[in-house]
Amino acid sequence: MKYPYVERQAVVDRLHGVAVPDPYRRLEDPDDLETRRWLAAQDDLWRAHAAALPGRARLYTRLAELADAGMVTAPLWRGERAFFLRRTAGQEHAALHVTGPGPAEQLLLDPSVLDPTGLTTLDAWQPDSDGGLLAYQISRRGDERSELYVMDVRTRRVVDGPVGPCRYSPVAWLAGGTGFFYVRTEPRGVFLHRMGVPADVPVFAREGVASYGLEISGDGRWLVVSASLGSRNDLWLADLAGGRPEEPDLRVVQEGVDARTALTVARDGRVYVVTDRDAPRVRLCVGDPERPDVWKDLVPADPEAVLADFAILDGTGPSRPLLLVTRVRHAVAEIGVHDLDTGERLGTVPLPGAGSVGPLSVRHGREAWFTYTDHVTPPAVWRFDGRTGETAPGPGPGARAAVPGGRPRSGDDEPRIESHRLHCVSADGTRVPMLIIARAGLHGPRPAILYGYGGFGVTLTPAYAADTLAWTEAGGVVAVAMVRGGGEEGEEWHRAGMLDRKQNTFDDFVAAAEKLIADGWTAPDRLGIWGESNGGLLVGAALTQRPELFAAAVCSAPLLDMVRYERSGLGPAWRGEYGSAEDPDLFRCLLGYSPYHRVREGVDYPATLFTVFGGDTRVDPAHARKMCAALQRAAGDDRPILLRHEGDVGHGARAASRATALAADTLAFLAAHTGLFP
Numbered sequence: 001m002k003y004p005y006v007e008r009q010a011v012v013d014r015l016h017g018v019a020v021p022d023p024y025r026r027l028e029d030p031d032d033l034e035t036r037r038w039l040a041a042q043d044d045l046w047r048a049h050a051a052a053l054p055g056r057a058r059l060y061t062r063l064a065e066l067a068d069a070g071m072v073t074a075p076l077w078r079g080e081r082a083f084f085l086r087r088t089a090g091q092e093h094a095a096l097h098v099t100g101p102g103p104a105e106q107l108l109l110d111p112s113v114l115d116p117t118g119l120t121t122l123d124a125w126q127p128d129s130d131g132g133l134l135a136y137q138i139s140r141r142g143d144e145r146s147e148l149y150v151m152d153v154r155t156r157r158v159v160d161g162p163v164g165p166c167r168y169s170p171v172a173w174l175a176g177g178t179g180f181f182y183v184r185t186e187p188r189g190v191f192l193h194r195m196g197v198p199a200d201v202p203v204f205a206r207e208g209v210a211s212y213g214l215e216i217s218g219d220g221r222w223l224v225v226s227a228s229l230g231s232r233n234d235l236w237l238a239d240l241a242g243g244r245p246e247e248p249d250l251r252v253v254q255e256g257v258d259a260r261t262a263l264t265v266a267r268d269g270r271v272y273v274v275t276d277r278d279a280p281r282v283r284l285c286v287g288d289p290e291r292p293d294v295w296k297d298l299v300p301a302d303p304e305a306v307l308a309d310f311a312i313l314d315g316t317g318p319s320r321p322l323l324l325v326t327r328v329r330h331a332v333a334e335i336g337v338h339d340l341d342t343g344e345r346l347g348t349v350p351l352p353g354a355g356s357v358g359p360l361s362v363r364h365g366r367e368a369w370f371t372y373t374d375h376v377t378p379p380a381v382w383r384f385d386g387r388t389g390e391t392a393p394g395p396g397p398g399a400r401a402a403v404p405g406g407r408p409r410s411g412d413d414e415p416r417i418e419s420h421r422l423h424c425v426s427a428d429g430t431r432v433p434m435l436i437i438a439r440a441g442l443h444g445p446r447p448a449i450l451y452g453y454g455g456f457g458v459t460l461t462p463a464y465a466a467d468t469l470a471w472t473e474a475g476g477v478v479a480v481a482m483v484r485g486g487g488e489e490g491e492e493w494h495r496a497g498m499l500d501r502k503q504n505t506f507d508d509f510v511a512a513a514e515k516l517i518a519d520g521w522t523a524p525d526r527l528g529i530w531g532e533s534n535g536g537l538l539v540g541a542a543l544t545q546r547p548e549l550f551a552a553a554v555c556s557a558p559l560l561d562m563v564r565y566e567r568s569g570l571g572p573a574w575r576g577e578y579g580s581a582e583d584p585d586l587f588r589c590l591l592g593y594s595p596y597h598r599v600r601e602g603v604d605y606p607a608t609l610f611t612v613f614g615g616d617t618r619v620d621p622a623h624a625r626k627m628c629a630a631l632q633r634a635a636g637d638d639r640p641i642l643l644r645h646e647g648d649v650g651h652g653a654r655a656a657s658r659a660t661a662l663a664a665d666t667l668a669f670l671a672a673h674t675g676l677f678p
Contacts, residue, residue, distance in 0.1 A: 001640050003632040004041035006034065013563075016584040020563055020591065024629045028568075028622040030614075039625070042643040049642055053668040055677040059470055060664035066466035067660055069378035074361045074369040075099075078131030081153065082363075083108070084381075092118045092655040096125060096136070098153060108156065109136060118655035119648050126171040127153070128180075129218060135171045135180060137164075142615030142650020144168070148182065150195065163193050163200065170213055174245060175220025181245075183212045190214065190225060192245055201246045206234075210573040215264060222265040222289060223248055230576015231457070231495060232258050237271075237292040253292045260457075260491065265289050266312055268321075268340075272298075274307065281490035282307035284325065284343075298323075298343040305329035306459070306490045312340060313386035315365025322386050324349065324360055324368050330421070330433055331461050331488050333357040335370075335384070349384045350391045353377065354419075356461040374462040375437050376417050376469065416440040417472050419462070424481075424515035427507040430496075433488065434512050436521065437468055437478045447674035448477035448522035450513055454485035454505040455534035456577055457494035467663045476676050477521050483508035483538070499579045500589045506541040513542070513549045528552035528606075528670040533619055533651065534559065540595030540627065543606055550606040552639075552673035554666050557616055557651055560623040562594035563587070568620035596623070599630040607639040607673040611662060614647035621645070639673065 008023040027035050050056065068089035075082035080100040087094035095110035111120050123146045125136040134153050137146035148169065149161030169183040179194040181203065189205030190212055204212075206227050213226035213233070223238040223245075234255045238248035254261050259277035266272055273285040273295045281302055285295035301307065305327035314321040321340035326333060333356050335349035351357065355374030362368055366386050373379040384391045420436040438446070449471060453460055460480055468478045482488040485497025485505040497505040513529070516522050527550050531539035536558020543553045563581050565571045579586030591597055610628050612621035624643060631641040644665060649658060671677050 001045075001638065003641070004038050004045065006038045006629050008633070015563070015581060016587055018588070018591065020597070022561075022564075022626075024626040027625040027629060028620070030621070035625070038629075039643075039645055042628070043645055046642045046644050049640060050644075050665055050668070053665075053672050055474075055671055056664060056668035059474075059667050059671070060660060062470045062473070063466045063660045063663050063667075064657075066469050067656060069464065069466075071379050072371065072381060073379075074358055074371050074381050075363075076127070076361050077363045078127045078129060081127070081131030083125070083127055083131070083134070087656065092657060093121065093653075096122065098131075100131070108134065108151070108153065111138070112655075114138065115140070118658070121653040123653070124168050124171075126173070126180075128173040128177040129175065129220060130177070133159075133173075133177045135173070135182075137166060137169065139650075141648045142613055142652070142654065143617050144650055144652060145185070145617065160195055170215070172214040172216035172223060173220065174216075174240075179245070181214050181216070181223065183214065203246065203248060204236075204250065210576060213262070215262075217265040218267055223250075224253075224263050224265075225250060226262065231260065231491070231498065232576075233260055235261050235263060237263060237265075237289060239289070251292060263292070266314075268312070268314060271295070272310070272312075274310070276491040280492040281305065284310055299325055299338060300343075302327060302329075305334070306487065308333075308459075309360055311360035311362050311368050313362065313365055313368060314340060316386040317366075319387065322346070324384070326357060326360060328459055328461060328488070331435065331459065331482055333461060335360075337389075347389070352382070354462065356463050373464045375419060375464065378464045415473055417469065422515070422519075424508075424511040426484075426504065426511040428504070430484070430504070430508070432484070432508045432511060433482045434515065435462070435480045435482075436516075437472055437480075438521075439472055439475060442475060443520075445517075445520060445523040445526055446475060446477050447526045447671065447676040448479060448516055448528065449670060449674075450479045450481060450509070450516065450527065450529045451535070452481045452483050452509050452512070452529075452531055452538050453533075453535040454481075454483035454497055454509070454538050456485075457487035457491065458534075459487040466660070467667055470663075471667055471671075471676070474671070474676055476671075476674075477516075479512065479516055479521070481509055481512035483512070485534075498577050500586060502578065502589065503593055505538060506545060506593065509538055509542050510546050510549065513546070517549075524549055525551050526674045528554070528674045530554040530556075530666070530670070531558070532556040536560070536619075536624075537562070537595070541593050541598075543608060544595045544598040545593075547603055547605045552607040552609075552670050554609045554611065554670060555624065555627075556611040556666075557613060557619050557621075558595075558610070558623055558627075559619055560594070560627040561596040562590040563597065565623070568622065569616070570618045571620075596627050596630060599627070599634050601634040603634060605631055605635050605639065605641070607669070608641050609666065609669045610643045611666065612643065612645050613649045613651065614645065615650035618651040642669075 011022045011025040013020045070087045073085045075084045085094040093111040096108045123137045134151045139146045147162035172181040191200040209227040211228045215224040235253040236250035238250045261275040271287040279301035283301040284299040286298045287295040309326040311324045323338040323340040325336045337347045358371035368384045371379045423431045536555045581587045610624040612624045628643045
């Protein structure tokens with residue numbers, strides 16, 4: 001394969017006395033004429049390769065069928081109105097619906113109506129306390145730089161905006177819907193917006209903050225502000241009663257403590273605190289808002305499960321008030337039922353299977369609504385009744401997206417998909433959990449995809465995915481490794497894979513690959529790896545450290561130049577996770593595993609596909625451009641190194657047809673180079 005030419009430059013940085021070559025520095029500039037010429041040639045090369053991939057059209061068709069199962073969220077109740085997202089068969093984007101005060105369901109916002117090209121996304125939304133006003137954020141062409149508008153829910157008219165700029169900002173409404181707090185990106189900080197007033201008021205800002213959080217009590221009295229700094233956050237509480245929202249009296253809840261903590265003031269007047277302080281798997285505490293830095297345990301940490309969410313059912317009539325607590329036990333969700341006053345565990349909420357549940361949403365203090373999904377079950381809404389203790393599907397707003405009873409059926413001979421749980425042992429002896437999804441009844445080494453993320457405390461839990469089903473139906477194996485850096489086993493698990501311990505993440509992933517091979521699930525010439533964003537870094541590290549283990553790799557929107565990651569995208573916000581090249585010790589750690597800097601000539605690297613997006617403002621596509629050029633020059637075999645570039649979309653949400661096309665191309669590439677379609 002003849003790759004597009006790009007000049008290697010003699011660019012060498014000297015950092016902390018170490019020479020760091022960067023021969024493809026010019027590819028960082030997307031407007032450079034040489035970069036544009038090179039990228040156009042890479043597009044031509046990818047399209048020619050993609051056109052010849054066996055099974056690509058068949059995969060696209062099946063993926064489209066499976067994706068048409070759609071999605072739905074649990075209703076968010078405000079007064080008598082319920083708000084929820086739903087995407088049904090044939091829709092490009094999930095649309096926001098509302099019911100109430102009557103039973104009729106009405107469409108509020110459909111991004112495809114706002115923009116028929118499909119390039120506008122609904123990034124976030126938040127109704128006020130009675131559901132009469134809706135703040136919503138939209139962005140275009142994937143850049144995630146949102147404009148915030150306010151809609152009158154009754155008339156569907158936009159009554160304020162644009163406000164911002166912002167980016168997935170939390171919105172905390174004042175009582176009566178007279179205004180709201182939000183997080184602005186330029187200048188950065190918490191601002192107060194008064195309805196109809198053009199000039200917003202800066203309320204709070206701190207240097208070095210990666211992100212801000214906001215919450216306000218249901219009565220609009222108590223404002224909570226958090227400032228995240230890597231794996232910890234500071235937290236403040238303000239009483240807005242009798243004061244000016246423009247100048248909230250913020251009192252310290254937590255400051256300078258190495259812990260993550262969130263706080264809510266409930267309608268019973270108590271402060272509820274979720275924290276990993278002295279509890280890596282998280283505990284739930286209670287306190288008095290007049291002394292917000294003093295708490296006591298209500299639900300202590302579980303030694304084997306991570307607390308993820310809670311909800312209060314205090315309108316259950318003659319029975320005692322209840323507390324629901326969601327935990328993730330070895331990546332599988334469960335909901336416990338507790339006494340609200342004492343925290344005593346009373347039982348569990350029955351769930352349809354071993355999968356994932358969404359955020360808990362409470363109606364009238366009596367019912368908790370949530371979504372359930374697993375690898376073969378599209379998201380559906382379920383309801384727990386605190387008075388009867390029963391769990392049942394919907395009925396109610398948006399109970400199901402499109403397909404009652406499960407995913408689309410392809411006939412009576414549809415293969416049965418099974419999941420298997422096992423562990424591998426990493427280089428330092430740590431046991432790492434894995435989940436394997438495969439067709440029942442097949443044996444022997446098969447084409448396999450190993451997927452991982454391993455960063456920012458993100459937990460990988462079972463969820464419906466069209467690409468997983470399409471691959472396993474065709475006879476392949478999908479394995480998900482819960483490597484360190486993620487949150488599957490709590491905050492200690494996260495911290496064991498960050499900063500100077502990041503190599504643990506890569507060792508865990510390699511151990512998972514070796515386990516799949518040793519147990520006969522697959523073989524090195526049949527094993528592909530796939531990761532996105534931080535998971536793209538994981539894949540880049542694996543293919544440069546142990547290239548002989550893998551036949552193919554897909555590296556999507558990846559971080560790969562870890563010496564310069566802070567200089568673009570949202571890189572500066574991730575110093576708490578990866579460290580900074582300005583620190584001599586962390587610089588050496590970053591350089592030691594940086595995939596771009598580990599590429600060596602003459603190595604038989606796996607067939608590799610980089611997928612990048614022109615509107616990505618989180619991870620600069622330059623990472624993949626530079627790495628692609630380096631691998632193309634260095635590769636010692638005829639296995640291809642390719643780059644799939646897609647403009648007008650970004651790191652996150654996109655139209656369904658674009659997501660299906662990306663998945664089809666990715667699976668077809670992996671299939672061709674692992675032998676799924678001989």
